[in-house]
Every structure is written in C-alpha cells, then in structure tokens.
Amino acid sequence: MSEPVLRWHVRRDLLVVKVVAALVFAVATVLSLGDPRGVILAGAATVMMATLALRDVLAPVRLSADGDGLVVAKGFAGSERVPWSAVERIRVDTRSRFTSRTGLLEIDTGEAVFLLSRFDLGVPCQEVADALCSFRTGS
Known part of the structure; x- marks a missing residue:
C-alpha cells in the first residue's frame, strides 16, 4: 500500500483564462499589423500569457x-x-x-x-x- 500524498495545483479555470487571453492578444497583434507600437504591445502580451499558460500545462x-x-x-x-x-x-x-x-x-x-x-x-x-x-x- 502506498503512502498518502497531498497535492495542490493550479485551477483549470485559470489555465483556460490564460489560454483565452493569449488567443485574444494574438488576434489583437494580427489586427494591429499597421501600427508598430500596437504590434509590440499586443505581441508582448501574447508571449507573456502564452508563457504563463505553458507553465501551468508543464508543471500544474x-x-x-x-x-x-x-x-x-x-x-x-x-x-x-x-x-x-x-x-x-x-x-x-x-x-x-x-x-x-x-x-x-x-x-x-x-x-x-x-x-x-x-x-x-x-x-x-x-x-x-x-x-x-x-x-x-x-x-
């Protein structure tokens, strides 16, 4: 019989929010292709949210x-x-x-x-x- 293990992890709904936010920022990046500042800001937000979501997937x-x-x-x-x-x-x-x-x-x-x-x-x-x-x- 194995020993009891307690685990705490990131809630799934927060992971979904991060993925949706990354997709919204990706769309904003594409829509702002004519504006260099908009591309930089929306692109940075996309990368940040995608990175946070990836961390939740790799190490929940x-x-x-x-x-x-x-x-x-x-x-x-x-x-x-x-x-x-x-x-x-x-x-x-x-x-x-x-x-x-x-x-x-x-x-x-x-x-x-x-x-x-x-x-x-x-x-x-x-x-x-x-x-x-x-x-x-x-x-």
Missing part, C-alpha cells in the same frame, strides 16, 4: 507532500524536494492593502523561502498550511 502541481517531505515548484517548470527535517516553518503571510487582503503560503527551510499564492495552490493558503501541519505531525 505546485506543491505536494508525502511522508518524506515536500516537493515545491521551482523556476519555470522545475521542482525541488524538501525533506521534513529541513522545513523550519510553515505559515501564511497575510497583507492588507486598501480594501483587499492577500495571503502567501511561506515554507521556510532556513536556506530558502518558498512562496505560493492561492492561485498556485487552487485553494486558500491557510487551508494548505493547516493540512501540511496536520500531515507533518500525523494528527
């Missing part, structure tokens, strides 16, 4: 946990294994600005800090932090 799982530790997304489509013994702290850093609140899941290993947002995880950061702490302690 941003965080996973098992009995040995965590696997955290790193770079464009890479990942890094972090053993539980290296994890010093798991917390949610919440900031308020104007009328909005943002939270980031912070995984501190002493040598590196991994920051993941709700958009990376597909669920609220506090929910992931609680699940990781419970999984780690076995309660």
Whole structure:
C-alpha cells in the first residue's frame, strides 16, 4: 500500500483564462499589423500569457507532500524536494492593502523561502498550511 500524498495545483479555470487571453492578444497583434507600437504591445502580451499558460500545462502541481517531505515548484517548470527535517516553518503571510487582503503560503527551510499564492495552490493558503501541519505531525 502506498503512502498518502497531498497535492495542490493550479485551477483549470485559470489555465483556460490564460489560454483565452493569449488567443485574444494574438488576434489583437494580427489586427494591429499597421501600427508598430500596437504590434509590440499586443505581441508582448501574447508571449507573456502564452508563457504563463505553458507553465501551468508543464508543471500544474505546485506543491505536494508525502511522508518524506515536500516537493515545491521551482523556476519555470522545475521542482525541488524538501525533506521534513529541513522545513523550519510553515505559515501564511497575510497583507492588507486598501480594501483587499492577500495571503502567501511561506515554507521556510532556513536556506530558502518558498512562496505560493492561492492561485498556485487552487485553494486558500491557510487551508494548505493547516493540512501540511496536520500531515507533518500525523494528527
């Protein structure tokens, strides 16, 4: 019997939004062929959205946990294994600005800090932090 694994990934609906946005910007690029500035702006937006969508396709799982530790997304489509013994702290850093609140899941290993947002995880950061702490302690 295999050991339980927890996984958090990018929501599919956000991937669809990025793909649709890349297509809209591609159409805008073609429609602005007579305007060099328009081509540059729309072309840059197309490349950016297509790159973000490609990352979501290549590395949809941003965080996973098992009995040995965590696997955290790193770079464009890479990942890094972090053993539980290296994890010093798991917390949610919440900031308020104007009328909005943002939270980031912070995984501190002493040598590196991994920051993941709700958009990376597909669920609220506090929910992931609680699940990781419970999984780690076995309660």
